[in-house]
Amino acid sequence: MRFRAKIVDLACLNHFSRIINTIAKLAKTCILRLTVCKLYFILSDKVANGGASMWCELSQGNFFDEFQMEGVAAEHNEIYLELVPENLSRALKTSQSAKAVKMKLTNKHCPCLRVAVELPSLSSSSRIVTHDIPVGVIPRRMWNDFREPSVPDFDVSIYLPVLKTMKSVVERMKNLSNFIVIEANLNGEMNLKIETDLVSVTTHFKDLGNPPWASEDGCQSSAQGRDLESMAEACIDIKKLQQLLAGQQVNPTKALCNIVHKRIVHFILLHEEVSLQYFIPAIA
């Protein structure tokens, strides 16, 4: 099992750092899956994570100048590592002006992802900052736990409002309540509601637009034939929503959510070469 990669371009490096920062806000520990073409950050929906799960996918070619990996076996040419994304975020934090960043899988005292940042210095030789991030290698028999989640059979799919606005609304609501209800319909309307003994607050968004989903094999999804005005809703943990919104450092190209009435909310954020999916289950 081997892995070596290098980023030389500063813009790619900053973009990669921002993605890691977003992941770090969503998960304390997550799985990093490496394949020949892609990197995946995966959080499975275990109880420990509050039922929320995450799937983030990026093409390595868009970030790395060099990328070599050898999986556990020829027919399973992949590597699954468990790590704390905050560590990776911290390692990249001070690489704003780096000449190059190299990553390597090593096994000195224990398996580690070694991140070596080459920084410019006043002298002729560069400053090298090395961070050894401990990782856990996930054995192949457990890989099935981390498969890509399928898009749920949603009732309503709608584009999200401007994330900055949504974030500030949710942050204020967070002070009042632990749960928030997201409801939306196929007419481009979405409401965010909280309700406590003392107060209830609703924020209305309209003209958001609904993304077109091609139905597969002509089968009816529950969204078709649905009354346009009818709202699908789910009551979710407000903190999870706030973490998702707070972690967005750049406006995504596309941001939408799929609501399965009273079951789950599925967020999809697309930004150029990166896709992030986040599932928040509804509170019973």
Add this chain to the structure above:
Amino acid sequence: CILQCFLSLAVFGKAIHAIARISDDFWFDPVEKGLALRSVNSSRSAYACVFFSSMFFQHYCWTAVSQPCQQEKQLSLPCKLVIKSVLPVFRCANVLERNVEKCSISTNPSDHHVTFQLLCRHGVVKTYNLTFQECDPLQAVFAKHMCPNILRVHSRLLTDVMIHFPTSQEEITLSVTPMKVCFKSYTEEDTDFSRTMLTEIQLSPEEFDYFQVGVDSEVTFCLKELRGLLAFSEATSVPVSIHFDRSGRPIAFSIEDLLLEASFILATLCEAEKEAASPGPWDSKADTATSKQPQQKGNTPSMDSAKPPNASAKQEVKTIPRGTERDVPGTAGAATAKAAGGEATEAPYEKVRELPILSQNSYLYKHCIFQFHSLFFGAVSYKEKEAIGDTFQSLVTASDTEEEFGALQSSPV
């Protein structure tokens, strides 16, 4: 004594903040040549001293207070202030200069007050009256000139290095050879590597303004205590000098220019035989083995007597003959085991030649004796060496330990 006004409030404020990282209270010590602020932490593993020469102030007026009840003529008034009371005065050191026109400090020994008065814009006057407690003077001796390794670099570089470590990082290791310099997270045998992220920064000697490595060494010290000095030295833009030796010997970070001198002396982790060693003055954690002290009237927290060996006790290693690459464990063990015995302290020659050890039974502990070499004060008071010598003499001497001190005073002050 009275001092007045500042040339640079922000610098003074930053000094207070830096010292605040060491301990909750500090010694406020105006002398004829200037004002000294000193602090030592509860485990005696970090000592800070910032000396502002009288030229630093717009107006500095100091009058000797003769106190007939003292044995010797006290040229200074040692007093201790609680840092928490002083910090609010200099809370936002950066904005101080914009809002405050003048700051004056005066002391009133008779009613035990130190008064800080800030004259701000728009006619606002803020007066802080702080009570001080009289106490034993604090002074430390560290023979910087005897350190084989000396580095000098602008504080910017050190700050840029430290930024790579998390703020929670307690201890870091500085490792030098003539070819390279490396700062890294401290690890020990029982570090859980599967949970700890380790960081290491390699620098080339060319990055330093002055680079002298006489002996390859790896010293581990507390990063938290250093950060205060780094912030302070950035405010002054004076380069930082680092004097150190092998592991176990203290490391000194100092800055000096015409107006002020500051030194932070930190204990370093001793790598010698831990079992035979008795915990010294640099006990890093309160819960570890501590010193068996005779009753003390001063500043040291009283600690339970105990003598268990402690693997992580920081201590100063005794005289180790130079030329050996590694500390000879036996020597260290034997030397300190001697101290562990009874009342007897170490042979005087060792004290004089090397830094005096404050072993667990040493009376010297009471006064945390480290005397600064006059080199330290050279810039300001070179001519007045004698006077300083007298000052140090009176500061260090105390009633019941004059005999021990006699042996000690042979090193130049």
